[in-house]
Amino acid sequence: MGGASQLFKTDLEGLDRLIRKLRSGGYVVYGPVKQGRSWFFLEIDSVKQVDLNYVRTVLPPKKLLHPPREKLFEFKLDDGFEVSEKPTPSAVALFGVHPCDLKAIERQDEFFSQTPEDPYYLARRRNTLIIGLTCTRVDENCFCLSRGTGPEVSTGFDILITDVGNGYLLEPGSAKGLELLKSLGFQEAGDEYLEAKQKLIEELKKSFTKHMPSEGLAELAKSLLDHEVWKETAERCLSCGNCSLVCPTCYCFDVYDVLELNLRSGVRVRELDSCQLLEYAEVALGGNFRRNRFQRLRHWMLCKFGAAGGGLYSSCVGCGRCIVYCPASIDLTEVAGRLRGGG
Amino acid sequence: MNPYVPRIAVIESIVDETPDIKTFRLRITDGGFSFVPGQFVMVSVLGVGESAISISSHPDDAEKFIEISVRKVGNVTGSLFRLKPGDKVGVRGPFGNGWPVDKAVGKDLLIVGGGCGQGALRPLILDVLRHRDRYGRVEILYGARTPQDLMFKYEHDVWASVPQGCLLLTVDRVPPGVEWKHNVGVVTRLFEHVTVDPANSLVCICGPEIMMHFAVKGLLSMGFKGDQIYLSMERRMKCGVGKCGHCQIGGKYVCKDGPIFTYEELKLEPDKIL
Amino acid sequence: MKTVRIGYLTRVEGKAELDLTIDGEEVKDLKLKIYEEPRFFEALLIGRSFEEAVELTSRICGICYVTHQLSSVRAVEKVLGVEVNDRIRLLRRLIAIGGIISSHCLHLYLLALPDVLGLPDVFTADPKLLVKALRLKAVGDKLVELIGGRGVHPVSIVVGGFTYTPPKDKLMELAQSLKEAKKTAVESVPLFSADKFPKFEVDCERVALSNPEEYAINEGRVKSNKGLDISEDEFRAFIEETQVPHSTAKHSKVKGRGSYMVGPLSRVNLNFSQLSDDAREAAEASGFKFPSSNPFAANMARLLEVISLIDEALELIDAYREGPVRVPFQVKGGSAGAITEAPRGMNYHWYSIGDDGLIKAADISPPTCQNARRVEDDLREYVPTIAHLSEKEIASRCAMLIRAYDPCISCAVHSIEVKVKKL
Amino acid sequence: MKLKVGVFKFTSCSGCQVELIRMNEQLPELLNLVEFKYWAMASSKLEDGPYDLALVEGAISTPECIEEVKAIREKSRVLVALGDCAVTGGVPSIRNWMSQREAETIVYPKPGCIRSTRVYGIDEYVKVDYYLKGCPPRLENILEVFKAVILGVKPRLRQHPVCVECKFYENECLLTTYKQPCMGPVTAAGCGAICPNVGRVCEGCYGPMSDPNIASMVERLKEIGLSDDEILRKFRKYAGMSKLYREVAKL
Numbered sequence A: 001m002g003g004a005s006q007l008f009k010t011d012l013e014g015l016d017r018l019i020r021k022l023r024s025g026g027y028v029v030y031g032p033v034k035q036g037r038s039w040f041f042l043e044i045d046s047v048k049q050v051d052l053n054y055v056r057t058v059l060p061p062k063k064l065l066h067p068p069r070e071k072l073f074e075f076k077l078d079d080g081f082e083v084s085e086k087p088t089p090s091a092v093a094l095f096g097v098h099p100c101d102l103k104a105i106e107r108q109d110e111f112f113s114q115t116p117e118d119p120y121y122l123a124r125r126r127n128t129l130i131i132g133l134t135c136t137r138v139d140e141n142c143f144c145l146s147r148g149t150g151p152e153v154s155t156g157f158d159i160l161i162t163d164v165g166n167g168y169l170l171e172p173g174s175a176k177g178l179e180l181l182k183s184l185g186f187q188e189a190g191d192e193y194l195e196a197k198q199k200l201i202e203e204l205k206k207s208f209t210k211h212m213p214s215e216g217l218a219e220l221a222k223s224l225l226d227h228e229v230w231k232e233t234a235e236r237c238l239s240c241g242n243c244s245l246v247c248p249t250c251y252c253f254d255v256y257d258v259l260e261l262n263l264r265s266g267v268r269v270r271e272l273d274s275c276q277l278l279e280y281a282e283v284a285l286g287g288n289f290r291r292n293r294f295q296r297l298r299h300w301m302l303c304k305f306g307a308a309g310g311g312l313y314s315s316c317v318g319c320g321r322c323i324v325y326c327p328a329s330i331d332l333t334e335v336a337g338r339l340r341g342g343g
Numbered sequence B: 001m002n003p004y005v006p007r008i009a010v011i012e013s014i015v016d017e018t019p020d021i022k023t024f025r026l027r028i029t030d031g032g033f034s035f036v037p038g039q040f041v042m043v044s045v046l047g048v049g050e051s052a053i054s055i056s057s058h059p060d061d062a063e064k065f066i067e068i069s070v071r072k073v074g075n076v077t078g079s080l081f082r083l084k085p086g087d088k089v090g091v092r093g094p095f096g097n098g099w100p101v102d103k104a105v106g107k108d109l110l111i112v113g114g115g116c117g118q119g120a121l122r123p124l125i126l127d128v129l130r131h132r133d134r135y136g137r138v139e140i141l142y143g144a145r146t147p148q149d150l151m152f153k154y155e156h157d158v159w160a161s162v163p164q165g166c167l168l169l170t171v172d173r174v175p176p177g178v179e180w181k182h183n184v185g186v187v188t189r190l191f192e193h194v195t196v197d198p199a200n201s202l203v204c205i206c207g208p209e210i211m212m213h214f215a216v217k218g219l220l221s222m223g224f225k226g227d228q229i230y231l232s233m234e235r236r237m238k239c240g241v242g243k244c245g246h247c248q249i250g251g252k253y254v255c256k257d258g259p260i261f262t263y264e265e266l267k268l269e270p271d272k273i274l
Numbered sequence C: 001m002k003t004v005r006i007g008y009l010t011r012v013e014g015k016a017e018l019d020l021t022i023d024g025e026e027v028k029d030l031k032l033k034i035y036e037e038p039r040f041f042e043a044l045l046i047g048r049s050f051e052e053a054v055e056l057t058s059r060i061c062g063i064c065y066v067t068h069q070l071s072s073v074r075a076v077e078k079v080l081g082v083e084v085n086d087r088i089r090l091l092r093r094l095i096a097i098g099g100i101i102s103s104h105c106l107h108l109y110l111l112a113l114p115d116v117l118g119l120p121d122v123f124t125a126d127p128k129l130l131v132k133a134l135r136l137k138a139v140g141d142k143l144v145e146l147i148g149g150r151g152v153h154p155v156s157i158v159v160g161g162f163t164y165t166p167p168k169d170k171l172m173e174l175a176q177s178l179k180e181a182k183k184t185a186v187e188s189v190p191l192f193s194a195d196k197f198p199k200f201e202v203d204c205e206r207v208a209l210s211n212p213e214e215y216a217i218n219e220g221r222v223k224s225n226k227g228l229d230i231s232e233d234e235f236r237a238f239i240e241e242t243q244v245p246h247s248t249a250k251h252s253k254v255k256g257r258g259s260y261m262v263g264p265l266s267r268v269n270l271n272f273s274q275l276s277d278d279a280r281e282a283a284e285a286s287g288f289k290f291p292s293s294n295p296f297a298a299n300m301a302r303l304l305e306v307i308s309l310i311d312e313a314l315e316l317i318d319a320y321r322e323g324p325v326r327v328p329f330q331v332k333g334g335s336a337g338a339i340t341e342a343p344r345g346m347n348y349h350w351y352s353i354g355d356d357g358l359i360k361a362a363d364i365s366p367p368t369c370q371n372a373r374r375v376e377d378d379l380r381e382y383v384p385t386i387a388h389l390s391e392k393e394i395a396s397r398c399a400m401l402i403r404a405y406d407p408c409i410s411c412a413v414h415s416i417e418v419k420v421k422k423l
Numbered sequence D: 001m002k003l004k005v006g007v008f009k010f011t012s013c014s015g016c017q018v019e020l021i022r023m024n025e026q027l028p029e030l031l032n033l034v035e036f037k038y039w040a041m042a043s044s045k046l047e048d049g050p051y052d053l054a055l056v057e058g059a060i061s062t063p064e065c066i067e068e069v070k071a072i073r074e075k076s077r078v079l080v081a082l083g084d085c086a087v088t089g090g091v092p093s094i095r096n097w098m099s100q101r102e103a104e105t106i107v108y109p110k111p112g113c114i115r116s117t118r119v120y121g122i123d124e125y126v127k128v129d130y131y132l133k134g135c136p137p138r139l140e141n142i143l144e145v146f147k148a149v150i151l152g153v154k155p156r157l158r159q160h161p162v163c164v165e166c167k168f169y170e171n172e173c174l175l176t177t178y179k180q181p182c183m184g185p186v187t188a189a190g191c192g193a194i195c196p197n198v199g200r201v202c203e204g205c206y207g208p209m210s211d212p213n214i215a216s217m218v219e220r221l222k223e224i225g226l227s228d229d230e231i232l233r234k235f236r237k238y239a240g241m242s243k244l245y246r247e248v249a250k251l
């Protein structure tokens, strides 16, 4: 990469220039915007729209790489089918992605790159530039520290921004990022910027109250399939699927065909699915391999612990979304804690 | 290559196997196709959807055609039943790992099929017939609900006449007036006639999950080891390429890591059924 | 002696039939029977929260849901003392307009047009005409959906305003389709012109909301051609309802007088000068003269309203600015009523609400109930003029007259006779 | 051969039929595939069965309706409950929790001549092939049924909860973020989460999802401060008579 050690600094206006530069370079830029009481990755044209002090968005940036619903191809019944959605998406720049989400994207990258590659995801991903943002605060539901996915990251971004109080530290993470920073004429940052960043990270680390260490969790969970915590938690679980739909590492999808009213042409669609839903494991003639709520809840958590099918690729990065958006206040870190013999 | 886009196949002929199972012979229109016994394809009826179906013909014929044997149970399978020779379907694949044909070289084979699971086993049986010298003793056990629910009846004579082997048939019940010379009862009841040597053989099973459950139990008690028992598993499947997640059994993907697993691999997975 | 029965009146919304016995030119017996199964809306509201009134009364009718919601929300707001802002008022007017366009077009092109074309339904009509006409209806539907969140039984209308602010740019997009739609509406004038309908005049009281500020829909005084001029709060003091044994919605009449007509013809007759220029021009071309005493002119009145309301919708969209559309309020008890103009006429909702916010009593008088008696009276005068025709022809003419009222029988919240016609 | 369709109405507001009519300019296209043999709201031509597809709107609330709906069933190959009233009794079924006489006298001065029974969905009396949930069901869902019946397959009607669709649109969660009583987690999707989309809680108009955890939902509603009576009213609105809700709706 060469010059990864090269650091830059800028001010708010500089960030705005960065965004403008990306836009004029053909990127659609998305950043965390506050609406109501929540944050969302929305299209932005200025840093003024962005809340650089945000905690977490409702949906992770996953929505732009692996959208909730997308067309796989179009078909005509007379003469076969055609892949109409040639994977040539517009270039996207994700501005302000937090470390946990960066790590989640890395996992999805790995997952969708496995043979056979997923052309839809990868085409989008290749057209995506990622500008990370070190968190400025940690709330009671963040636990990336114990997952090793934050608050400090060294990969997964083209540029990483850190608010060091009197300015912004900009670290390139790729050749593309470096080039961009140079082209904007940002000044090089001195050591005091790195020190300030380090101090911020140390402060952040101290404010974590939630933890779910990875070590041995997958194996432990798999050996405790009959633990009472599964059934007890399932009594509260609404099987609403929110936890997995907001999860940055959940990737499961359903596929179905939609015919036009002429019954001659249509599209095949894929749509985000969730293993918490009854229909997910349903097969013909009413069979279902995970009919019980606790089986589904357990399967989902095993996956997040790294023990189920998704294994490494979909294990938890500690963003806290599933806890925040669970209507039943189910907290997988508590379940992990109980499996480890606590409470 | 976009793994989600099917290739076009033309239905060349259709054989009625049983009242609810048909075998379709398909020609892939854009050429080359190869697979190993036990692999499956994703078959599309466009506008209705896609289903995982095992290939029931022999790999040597794949350049010319593949066959699939389908039981009518729902939307896609029901729609397939309405198609005629000349109609087109979509095919993706082949997917999955296949039966352990290499490991089986020189070993005895016990093949246990139930219901429409026999479709997935047929390529293996055909392989035994075509390459008889590769395998040791080969015993085929096959059970269905009634005599008329047995698939591939037209081939049973050939299967039965394989040297150093046997074909044992059984049905759950015989409707009045139907002639039946073979056994009655669940397929595991045939185990008492099995003569292959548990120490030097592999078992390949495909059938309803409940049948496989009892088969494994019986085989273990007969002295077979978990890693000698191969099972072809069925799960909901949407992509066939290890992405959609539906076919997971605990930590495994049926479409990529399977559909054929040894009992050893499965026994510790959650949602254990066996 | 002729007996004419129209069993199961078709191309109206809901279930009704007509029994008619004529001796020479004399009507011996005439009964418009509504055999819609009763749904007891006024009863099932009791004990529900004031907030649910809007949501539940919408289900009175699958065609005029918008006005049921608007009458309901206004009545409740009067009880609670909620003052809504101009933006809310504008959006309410706009969604009401959407509802009226949609309902009127449904009536004109699917239910009434077959009469004009001499077809049993519109399914066999020229598909080109159909597509055009239904595109016009679609803009009404879209207007409701955009503001209300859903086409049938909108969800965003709540006590105090709306749950969300409709985006201006989406409304602007719709404005384009509205302009297209208006062309279709104007082109349709010849389809429903005077020469297509019987020349039948009848003198009766025609009642509608009237408002010096605007063509009255959501607010106004209750006025008539016979000198009625009251506020909506006085509705029950002047209008009485009686239960009639042979069926129907309860019948309404102006106290001390008799039956009356509500609906587009009453509105256009009373407020003609407030229609848009193009609508008034279309009226000229229609061959009807407004105010008109021909009940069949109601179809043209609908079309004029569609034209005029599209013009107005365009102005409202232009004037609309995004901003807060919900005002805070406190719950308190009391009682009040409100009237809005449904596509078919005045729609009265009255509630008594306890201090706990739960509904203690409700009184709802939808337009079809108010018109029921007038329809019978019209028929009584109309039948002698066609008594010489065959029974079949009499039946179809009567059905056409009933249809001109666009009776929405589902709306007849309270109906009695449950007489079943076997299939 | 066009699909022969009958549209019938019982105790209802006609809104589901109006939703069907909202297909607007798509109507001619649908008419290429189907023939409406019986649809009183739209045609004067009322032809007797047999029908390939019967769409039945409305709840069953009188003895006569029971006979009629049975007759329709006999004449129809595929029978679909169109909308909540037909599915579970819908809004009209709210009166089941009042004494009959009480309901009648509130509305009518002389209730003597009214005969009505407890309100049920049509499957209390006849076999139903598919359920188009919703008040009203979304046009898209209705057309899905037309297409599926023509193709001879099961229609794809969502059974999972509204939350799934709500998340597709990335709405702010009204339940967790605003502590508003959203019924999304127990309500069947298919509507497109239109209420949360416009900032309103789901009132549950699609009725219960495939596997609702009702006990937990009741707890959640209590947590955010709803009284027992308010909770009861929530479950007794659009689908109180559904088998899944009857217990909590106490019937």
Ligand SMILES: Cc1cc2nc3c(=O)[nH]c(=O)nc-3n(C[C@H](O)[C@H](O)[C@H](O)COP(=O)(O)OP(=O)(O)OC[C@H]3O[C@@H](n4cnc5c(N)ncnc54)[C@H](O)[C@@H]3O)c2cc1C
Pocket: A282, A283, A284, A285, B040, B049, B050, B051, B052, B053, B054, B055, B069, B070, B071, B072, B073, B074, B075, B076, B077, B078, B116, B119, B120, B233, B234, B235, B236, B237, B238, B254, B259, D154
């Ligand atoms: C590896 C594998 C091999 C198979 N081989 C055969 C075979 O050789 N012959 C045969 O008849 N059947 C086979 N099946 C089962 C077959 O896939 C299902 O019966 C079929 O998908 C049912 O689809 P349907 O649309 O007719 O049923 P519906 O009930 O209408 O199902 C709708 C959708 O659900 C999914 N689904 C439902 N049941 C299953 C299921 N059992 N497995 C996977 N997905 C399901 C499919 O995506 C299907 O399109 C196999 C399944 C797997 C996983």
Ligand code: SF4
Pocket: A236, A237, A238, A239, A240, A241, A242, A243, A244, A276, A322, A325, A326, A327, A328, A329, A330
């Ligand atoms: S969000 Fe909570 S209630 Fe919903 S499925 Fe997940 S764990 Fe269960």
Ligand code: SF4
Pocket: A242, A327, D162, D163, D164, D166, D167, D171, D172, D173, D174, D175, D176, D182, D183, D184, D185, D193, D196, D201, D202
């Ligand atoms: S707003 Fe309602 S429907 Fe949406 S996620 Fe929250 S609980 Fe579910």
Ligand code: SF4
Pocket: C155, D135, D162, D187, D188, D191, D192, D193, D194, D195, D196, D201, D202, D203, D204, D205, D206, D207
């Ligand atoms: S969100 Fe709920 S109440 Fe609203 S339409 Fe959907 S199911 Fe009905």
